[in-house]
Amino acid sequence: MKFYCYILYSAKLDKYYVGHTGDKLEERLRRHNTNHKGFTGKTNDWQIVYQEKYPTKVEAYAREREIKNWKSRKKIEALSTVGQ
Template sequence: MFYTYVIYSISRDRYYVGSTSNLQERLLKHNTNHKGFTGNTNDWKIVYSEEFAAKEGALAREKQIKSWKSRKMIEKLFC
């Protein structure tokens, strides 16, 4: 299975959209100190996820959500 997910950081008050084949492992990676957008904080929580049978579906959905460029649209997914 593949997943498209949205994570949220309280300290940064920001969302991040991504896709993966292992949701829990990916969240652990986001919460480690590494270079990149999510690396500076360790309070990322999954607020939304969708499951797909194929990687292509998860990547297409990730691209669609990122194209919105709107916090309000992203929040409509789970609020």
């Protein structure tokens, strides 16, 4: 099974969201873009701007925490432009 750490971007909110999943990224994105109570439920224009693949959930979650601990939009933006 593959696990992912990913970054989403919403143009409406001008915000980034960092997460991890063991699901297919397309399915996870679809759920983010539905109307729900969570942070990403506020709008439905989220796009995947960055992803990394990991062999275990522990590694994907550790990377998510590392990125979130940066607390730096500039670093996230720099990362999300890699490979574009």
